[in-house]
Each structure stands twice: as C-alpha cells, then as structure tokens.
Amino acid sequence: MTPDLVIRGGTVVDGTGAAPISADVAVTGGTIAEIGRVAARGARELDAAGCLVTPGFIDIHSHSDFTLLVDPRAVSAVKQGVTLEVIGNCGFGCAPIGDPELAMDNIYGVTDAVTLSWRTIAGYFDTLTAARPAINVLTLGPNGQLRRATVGVADRPATPDELAAMTRLLEQGFDDGAFGFSTGLEYPAEVGVPESEATALCRVVARRGGLYATHTRDRDARAVEAIEEALRTAETTGVRLQISHLAPRSGEAATEQSIALVERFRARGLDVAFDMHTRRFGTTMLSAMLPPWATGARA
Numbered sequence: 001m002t003p004d005l006v007i008r009g010g011t012v013v014d015g016t017g018a019a020p021i022s023a024d025v026a027v028t029g030g031t032i033a034e035i036g037r038v039a040a041r042g043a044r045e046l047d048a049a050g051c052l053v054t055p056g057f058i059d060i061h062s063h064s065d066f067t068l069l070v071d072p073r074a075v076s077a078v079k080q081g082v083t084l085e086v087i088g089n090c091g092f093g094c095a096p097i098g099d100p101e102l103a104m105d106n107i108y109g110v111t112d113a114v115t116l117s118w119r120t121i122a123g124y125f126d127t128l129t130a131a132r133p134a135i136n137v138l139t140l141g142p143n144g145q146l147r148r149a150t151v152g153v154a155d156r157p158a159t160p161d162e163l164a165a166m167t168r169l170l171e172q173g174f175d176d177g178a179f180g181f182s183t184g185l186e187y188p189a190e191v192g193v194p195e196s197e198a199t200a201l202c203r204v205v206a207r208r209g210g211l212y213a214t215h216t217r218d219r220d221a222r223a224v225e226a227i228e229e230a231l232r233t234a235e236t237t238g239v240r241l242q243i244s245h246l247a248p249r250s251g252e253a254a255t256e257q258s259i260a261l262v263e264r265f266r267a268r269g270l271d272v273a274f275d276m277h278t279r280r281f282g283t284t285m286l287s288a289m290l291p292p293w294a295t296g297a298r299a
C-alpha cells in the first residue's frame with residue numbers, strides 16, 4: 001500500500017521521553033502508519049535529513065485569541081512546530097462578553113479588523129471555526145471577562161449576586177467547550193479578587209474537570225507568596241493547576257524558591273505545572289503597575 005506521506009531520514013523524538021531514533025515516518029489517512037525503515041515510496045516524500053521529527057508542540061500559554069481571527073494562518077506558531085495553542089490566558093480573552101466596550105480592554109491585540117459579534121465562548125468558537133485556523137485551539141474561560149461582565153472594573157470583591165452571575169458564566173463556558181479557567185490577578189479588573197472568590201470559582205473548575213491557569217497576584221516582592229496562594233487554591237479545591245509564566249521579577253532567588261514550592265506541592269500529590277517565557281524577569285502592561293484608581297477602576 002502506498003503511504004500518503006513518508007517523512008524520510010529524520011531523527012524522531014516521539015515525546016514520550018524515549019531516546020531519539022533515526023527513522024522514517026509513514027502517514028496514511030491522517031495517522032502514523034509506520035515508524036522505522038519505510039520501504040514503500042509515499043505519494044509524497046519529505047526529506048527530513050538533519051531535522052528532528054516530533055509530534056506537534058502544545059503552546060500552553062498563548063494570547064492569540066483575537067489575532068487568530070485576523071490571520072488564521074498562525075504562521076508564527078506553525079513555523080515553531082506548534083499545532084495546538086491554549087488561549088484565554090491571564091484572565092484575558094474574547095468571551096464571554098457583557099459590554100463590548102468594556103470587554104475590548106481585555107482582549108490582546110484587539111483592533112476593528114473583526115467586529116465582536118459574539119457574546120459567548122460558543123459564539124467565539126463559531127467565528128473562529130469559520131475563520132479556519134491552521135492550528136488546533138483550546139480556550140480557558142478568562143476571569144477578566146467574567147468580572148467585566150458582572151462586577152465591571154472595580155477594586156473590590158464580587159457581591160454574592162455577582163459571584164453567582166460569574167459562576168453561571170463560567171458554567172456556560174464549560175458547556176460551550178472551555179478547557180478551563182484563567183485568572184490575571186495582577187490586572188486592574190482582578191486585583192480586587194480575594195482568594196476566597198478565586199477559590200469559589202475554582203470549585204466549579206474542579207467539578208468540571210477543567211484546568212486552572214493563573215497569572216499570579218504579585219510578581220515582584222511578594223511573588224513567592226502569590227504562587228503559594230495559587231497552590232493553596234488548587235489544594236483546597238482539587239483543581240489541576242498551571243502557574244503561568246513563573247518568573248518573579250524580584251530575581252533568581254525568588255524563582256528558585258518558587259520552583260521548590262511547586263515541587264513540594266507536587267510531592268504531596270497536587271497536579272501542578274508551570275510555564276516560563278524567554279524574558280528573564282518578565283514584562284507586562286504598564287496598567288499592572290498602577291493603582292487601580294489610576295486605570296479608571298471604581299472603588
């Protein structure tokens with residue numbers, strides 16, 4: 001039988017942790033049919049000599065929510081071997097939307113190139129599907145949008161009614177196919193979120209089997225305490241946790257301490273991981289450094 005594609009002569013790294021092997025990979029009907037010395041000639045042949053052949057990479061921390069609608073080719077991802085992006089990170093994302101004017105501040109790279117015609121994660125997915133992105137996408141339900149749609153941008157905890165409304169939006173997000181929930185506790189719309197509020201929402205996430213990804217409350221002097229808060233939230237609720245861009249701006253000692261803390265909780269059986277980015281101490285928007293009142297937040 002003629003394979004549809006043979007990727008020939010590359011070094012296969014299969015992602016299981018196994019040692020790299022020199023092998024051909026035959027693909028038929030969209031699945032890998034053979035790994036080894038493939039004798040048959042493929043309908044297409046790809047010379048991979050000198051290249052690594054790997055499964056597609058997962059980008060656990062993407063902010064391409066809006067830009068995928070503008071340019072669904074996702075060239076920067078594909079060129080790096082990324083085939084799946086997790087969006088909706090840091091409390092930012094394209095849905096749910098209450099007031100579109102307010103929601104726009106909470107979408108990375110937003111322009112008027114695409115009208116915010118949807119209100120729910122299902123509506124966003126419909127628009128994204130119609131754009132036919134070149135990569136696979138999972139989304140988190142972003143807390144910054146849950147808050148904007150209920151509390152607005154205010155430096156205070158949600159009232160019980162507002163928390164109930166946020167819970168309903170989060171549940172609807174899961175019904176719509178969300179993969180989890182994210183917070184951006186350093187940002188103006190979320191600095192007023194007490195630990196108890198994030199914990200209440202994470203109980204929903206745990207019940208729905210979702211992932212909780214958090215851009216922690218503080219990444220400067222109190223960075224380690226903020227990571228400890230995230231770990232506590234996960235341990236209290238039983239949610240799976242991803243600490244986003246673990247990179248305290250206060251220096252390497254804080255980074256070492258943070259990693260040791262994560263390892264301690266992992267040893268206790270907590271399902272927690274973290275990601276890092278390539279900038280040594282991280283960057284973000286200026287608004288994260290300003291007191292909430294200076295960014296238009298209501299008291």
Ligand SMILES: [Zn+2]
Pocket residue numbers: 089090184215244245
């Ligand atoms: Zn972030």
